[in-house]
Amino acid sequence: MYRHIQALQQVSRRTLSSSARRQVENKVPHKQKHFQEDNGIPIHLKGGVSDAILYRTTMALTILGSAYVVYELVCAAFPKKKD
Numbered sequence: 763m764y765r766h767i768q769a770l771q772q773v774s775r776r777t778l779s780s781s782a783r784r785q786v787e788n789k790v791p792h793k794q795k796h797f798q799e800d801n802g803i804p805i806h807l808k809g810g811v812s813d814a815i816l817y818r819t820t821m822a823l824t825i826l827g828s829a830y831v832v833y834e835l836v837c838a839a840f841p842k843k844k845d
Contacts, residue, residue, distance in 0.1 A: 796808065
């Protein structure tokens, strides 16, 4: 029982200590350089293929949604006649 408590104390000391096990690479300067580069690509597409897919999907949904709203407005403006 005492061994388990000691092991738990050791683990808790290790996780709470100020020294990190592995250093995480700082990617911010690389990303800043990439996004500030003047290569003629709009900023919302500089993220690569995933940004292009997301942009095109958003535009398609926006156009389809706008067309549906216009369709519903036309249907509401010209109701069907009851015979």
